Amino acid sequence: MQLGQGKGGIVLITITYIVLGLIAGVFSGFLGIGGGSIIIPVLVYLYGLTQHEAQGTTLALMVLPIGLLAALRYYYSGNVNIPMAVFISIGFFVGGFIGAIIVQPVPDYLLKKIFGIFLLLIAFRMIIGK
Secondary structure (H helix, E strand, O other), rough: OOOOOOHHHHHHHHHHHHHHHHHHHHHHHHHHHOOOHHHHHHHHHHHOOHHHHHHHHHHHHOOOOOOHHHHHHHHHHOOHHHHHHHHHHHHHHHHHHHHHHHOOOOEEEEEEHHHHHHHHHHHHHHHHOO
């Protein structure tokens, strides 16, 4: 998405970023998804980022406690397993670092295909699974 360079263009692009975050946040709170399934494809296909840039940008925005309010709502409804979340987050922390190292030499076209296949497999499993 190419917008004009002037102040109006910067304001407009900033608003589109906020709207993308809002939409991803609603889906995250509703379905527990967001980064990989919504934000990355939008950054690649609407904003023209490479797959690497989209994944890096999405990881950077997840550094802040974005899911905090949604997680608290689930917690107060009795739907959060705290010990499980803590231990998974420890693994995720280390695994994210390892994955970031491994992915750097992967060509963008191949990474995009791997990402798409991953999403298709998940979708297929969820549609035909029990």
